[in-house]
Amino acid sequence: MSIWKKAISTAALATALATSTVTVAQAAPMRIAVVVKALGIGFFDAVHKGAEEAAKQIGDVQIIYTGPTKTTAEGQIQVIDSLIAQRVDAIAISANDKDALVPALKKAMQRGITVISFDSGVAPEGRLMQLNASSTPLIGQTLIKLAADHMPNGGEVAVLSASATATNQNAWIAAMKGEMKNYPNIKLATVVYGDDMADKSYREAQGLIKTYPNLKAIIAPTTVGIQAAAQAVEDAHMVGKINVTGLGLPSEMAGHVHSGASKSFAIWNPIDLGYAATEIAYNLATKKAVAKPGAKISMGRMGTVTLDEHNDGAMANPFVYDASNVDQFAKIF
Numbered sequence: 073m074s075i076w077k078k079a080i081s082t083a084a085l086a087t088a089l090a091t092s093t094v095t096v097a098q099a100a101p102m103r104i105a106v107v108v109k110a111l112g113i114g115f116f117d118a119v120h121k122g123a124e125e126a127a128k129q130i131g132d133v134q135i136i137y138t139g140p141t142k143t144t145a146e147g148q149i150q151v152i153d154s155l156i157a158q159r160v161d162a163i164a165i166s167a168n169d170k171d172a173l174v175p176a177l178k179k180a181m182q183r184g185i186t187v188i189s190f191d192s193g194v195a196p197e198g199r200l201m202q203l204n205a206s207s208t209p210l211i212g213q214t215l216i217k218l219a220a221d222h223m224p225n226g227g228e229v230a231v232l233s234a235s236a237t238a239t240n241q242n243a244w245i246a247a248m249k250g251e252m253k254n255y256p257n258i259k260l261a262t263v264v265y266g267d268d269m270a271d272k273s274y275r276e277a278q279g280l281i282k283t284y285p286n287l288k289a290i291i292a293p294t295t296v297g298i299q300a301a302a303q304a305v306e307d308a309h310m311v312g313k314i315n316v317t318g319l320g321l322p323s324e325m326a327g328h329v330h331s332g333a334s335k336s337f338a339i340w341n342p343i344d345l346g347y348a349a350t351e352i353a354y355n356l357a358t359k360k361a362v363a364k365p366g367a368k369i370s371m372g373r374m375g376t377v378t379l380d381e382h383n384d385g386a387m388a389n390p391f392v393y394d395a396s397n398v399d400q401f402a403k404i405f
């Protein structure tokens with residue numbers, strides 16, 4: 073046999089081996105796609121960690137962690153179409169827009185893919201259920217209280233949100249506005265959107281600082297926004313004048329708490345959220361559970377979630393971080 077022929081037959085053997093490996097792999101794991109608002113966001117990296125933890129515990133699950141590069145519905149629709157083509161078993165998605173994703177996710181469900189949303193919800197017709205991180209009214213109350221606690225004389229606050237179509241932030245802002253009736257001396261000056269992009273969030277925070285000279289607090293119900301706002305307040309030498317609060321990761325906020333830019337902030341455990349969403353997707357995909365109003369669905373070590381009349385459920389309560397505990401939790405998420 074010539075060297076050339078030998079090379080070809082070796083290549084053919086390698087291909088045969090590779091094909092047989094693929095055949096074995098196809099039979100085994102269930103593929104659960106975790107689709108996030110955008111790649112590169114620390115909060116979702118922690119969600120990914122939790123999803124992998126659940127997959128390891130369940131044993132026959134492979135996580136496909138994916139998302140667009142920007143927090144847009146168009147980007148997520150492309151990702152969903154590609155997951156349908158790959159015939160994944162389940163999709164757990166944090167939505168950039170509750171309505172725009174419905175046709176693509178309906179198509180996925182028609183092809184037998186189990187679809188749930190978590191964190192930022194999809195409208196009921198586009199998913200089996202929605203796992204909220206926490207109770208929406210509770211987050212609304214927490215957000216305004218965090219600001220009010222450090223405004224003894226009241227005054228103006230502004231909200232720096234994620235994208236204008238983000239289901240979760242919009243629900244929390246609505247809850248916060250409702251709760252503000254109990255704080256008559258606090259006025260909401262404006263709501264601006266940084267799209268969960270660090271640079272845009274930073275520019276929006278700079279705009280708030282310039283436009284509202286009497287601003288007492290920036291409330292950012294997004295881990296990207298709160299970090300950018302704290303940085304902008306430090307850079308503008310406004311520490312002590314404007315308090316930055318909202319929802320943040322201890323690992324990203326510890327320095328800003330120590331600088332004084334943020335007195336306190338809140339969050340639930342994002343690792344737990346990724347873990348719980350994966351457990352639920354697995355239980356629904358394997359028909360161990362059915363999503364319907366009143367159902368109690370197992371989230372593994374996180375207990376059970378109870379679904380309301382829209383098939384929405386909440387995982388856990390948010391927790392408050394300040395100078396006394398932020399370093400301890402910064403090591404975890």
Ligand code: RAM
Pocket residue numbers: 109113115116166191192234240268293294295296319320
């Ligand atoms: C950002 C995202 C996410 C939200 C957190 C609080 O990471 O907008 O959806 O839950 O902030």
